[in-house]
Amino acid sequence: MGKGITSREENYSQWYNELVVKADLAENSAVRGSMVIKPYGYAIWEKMQAQLDKMFKETGHENAYFPLFIPKSFFSKEASHVDGFAKECAVVTHYRLKTDESGKVVVDEDAKLEEELIVRPTSETIIWSTYKNWIQSYRDLPILVNQWANVVRWEMRTRLFLRTAEFLWQEGHTAHSTAEEALEETTKMINVYSEFAEKWMAMPVIMGRKSENERFAGAIETFTIEALMQDGKALQSGTSHFLGQNFAKAFDVKFADKNGKLDFVWATSWGVSTRLIGALIMAHSDDKGLVLPPKLAPIQVAIVPIYKSEEELSEISKSVQIIIDKLKAKGISVKYDNRDTQKPGFKFAEYELKGVPVRIAIGPRDLEQNSCEISRRDTLTKENVSQNGIDDYVENLLNEIQENIYNKAFIFRNNNIFKVNTFDEFKNVIEKGGFASAHWDGTIETELKIKELTKATLRCIPFKNDLEIGKCVLTGKPSKERVLFAKAY
Amino acid sequence: MGKGITSREENYSQWYNELVVKADLAENSAVRGSMVIKPYGYAIWEKMQAQLDKMFKETGHENAYFPLFIPKSFFSKEASHVDGFAKECAVVTHYRLKTDESGKVVVDEDAKLEEELIVRPTSETIIWSTYKNWIQSYRDLPILVNQWANVVRWEMRTRLFLRTAEFLWQEGHTAHSTAEEALEETTKMINVYSEFAEKWMAMPVIMGRKSENERFAGAIETFTIEALMQDGKALQSGTSHFLGQNFAKAFDVKFADKNGKLDFVWATSWGVSTRLIGALIMAHSDDKGLVLPPKLAPIQVAIVPIYKSEEELSEISKSVQIIIDKLKAKGISVKYDNRDTQKPGFKFAEYELKGVPVRIAIGPRDLEQNSCEISRRDTLTKENVSQNGIDDYVENLLNEIQENIYNKAFIFRNNNIFKVNTFDEFKNVIEKGGFASAHWDGTIETELKIKELTKATLRCIPFKNDLEIGKCVLTGKPSKERVLFAKAY
16 A cells, blocks of 8 residues: 555646556556556456447447457558558567577577568458458348457557557447448447446546547548546547448448449447546546446445454454345445454555445444444545445445536536637647637648647537537637547547 | 258368358458457357356456567576477567558568567466566465456467467466465366366366376466367367466566565466367257357247238237247347248258257247247257247256257267277277277377377376276386377367
């Protein structure tokens, strides 16, 4: 445990880095840019996966698995795709090591691949080369497939969860017979992500379109959910892409319609990654540690006995067992921490650091009064509660915490969207943190100029947006709606 | 669907290859040696994963995630490990592509890694380099961690599921303060695998020790479960390794015991992979297609309506909905196939090919009689059954099928273990197929000589083995127990 973590105000970035490590979520590995996801961090990812996978299946998708390696030539087939991804990838050139005369392990130069293999940064190319064999007619469509996988992008500056060379994600890749159906799928999946972010991560997001400049390499349209972190920076939390016929054309994937007419297949892809864990941390946590929404907390309730003698512990443990049974019957995950190597104060601090939503302390006096002390992680408040009906009490409390965390983040987010009408106002907001809601003339040039001047990027053109005639905050040219800019992770 | 598959008798190997593809389980990809696991095959893997993961957690393990890439130098640290794995691995040497003058995408030679990275063939080295930071004292032990991941071994001759360059697996890596505890863990996990194979895959296995020659590279002891396929070849289905202090010494991982005395940490590792899907196919399936044990079947019941008119279909569908609701309430997975593009006969053949354990057909006469026709995939028999109580009937039938599949494989396996006392008898058994239970003098030389002469390998020294004085089947030297040899996948 040690001496606590740097406060957010002191140094937000350091607060995050320390928190990830001290809460046992992840750490840097011996491999530059790659992280080790520790059991506690991975348990959060498993909870995310379980819920997302359920939502994907409820919307008709199946899982499959495609190769890690992609032949280099595949990247050349979709012109904008290669520009977006080829610059940052791990290249496999050999398939054998050997021991040289001096006993050193070296690459065997005789085992050089004819064509280099790229470790997938994303799988559109390998998947569309496969779909070519799966699709002949409209009867083979739609294909609604998702993959849970690791991907590699050679990032120069990395941060645990937020930007690492290797990360875990899911990537949906669907194939359709019409543009309308593909667009509907693109929209459906960004809505699934939005629902997951808001209801499970308790993290409010703004859904919208990306500008041409911020689109996925190879997409016609990219939809995004954007969240606001406590330091006023935006974090892109999930994207869903309408790929048009670009990849079908690149890999020559055609289907015969009911009249036998051939056309290229329409595509979407969509993904979220372990980056969401970074978002979860930064959206809710405080200077004492993690604040986890109950729906994604690996441990929802920690129970700490307060005792002086073995007899007291034994009596307390009997009451605790009854509480555990009641809570488990409600599907609540409980940890009873009866370690005798640590004092209660140490344990309290540990569960605060780890963001356990509810903590229950029970001592001898509680036994007399059939009560216990319940602490909420979100508000750090305590209450004495009867052990009767404690299961209902805790169940309600977990729901209340989930809601409270969301509401807090929602209010913070809404208080940090600023309508700006001049470039000075714009720069002030960006400097201070938050979304600048500004008119923009719709050109890439202006967008890039703004980025150059302020480091702010165009986060999205919100789906729910009032039409409003105005003038571009930089050029003064006409605009018909406001868009959101922010500095971003 | 096409014209069916090659029979096992005709060509067992071809039967397998065709079955995997025609039943939509997997296919070869554009990347040499890497497979695409299709949705139906992946659904089986998901069922396997869910059950195994549950069993790992019930035995106290947690999941985590370690890097895909391992620095080349890590492989040199454990001497026997490098010999076992370095020969067959994918080597990442560069981290960027670029477009050359002619517009071709080429490897950027300026982006050469200082130290090459190996795509993990197994993760002992990267994990023990990490454990070094996690372990100081006995209080940090045991570490009971599992990882679900992809691994790459550069196989020259590949076969779908059985041997592919990339495959999916889980690898448990545990750390202990005593040799006894580590050995207990090694035994516990081979028992978990055995229980999974027998109760879930309905596949009888023999548990035993590997000979020194067949041990995992870096292990002191390897335990295995060996199954017998229908062609009389053995298939190693899971292994659990006692690694002693080898990796702790290689990565200098020491712990202080209660008295403060430093010692190296004791290790185990254990894994099963998508190879199990190959085993599942070959253990039970027949010339009509897959035979899946109900506990791992993605679809347990397929319902096919028999109708001539839309009205008939509509009436049938009403009854079917009631059946579906009843079955789902029991947790049984059902697919109602009301496609109007295919005839019932086509659908019947498809569900036989795909190994759906139970098929229900309902036509107009069934409606009159409140009955339906139930077909079992394992015996290919049919029965007319009342729709009343169909949920209990099907539930029992699924259990019966699970048991029957196991019993059939158990009898086949037991009928194909042959005690042999001469080398001629030995060769006959190996030629014909099955396990040869033979005396062996315990030397690597004899084991290798036998392999050279017969292609049979020493599959295991069974845990449950009678002590019996005898003479080595090849050399005539003394032996105190029989061991199992077979040709193997």
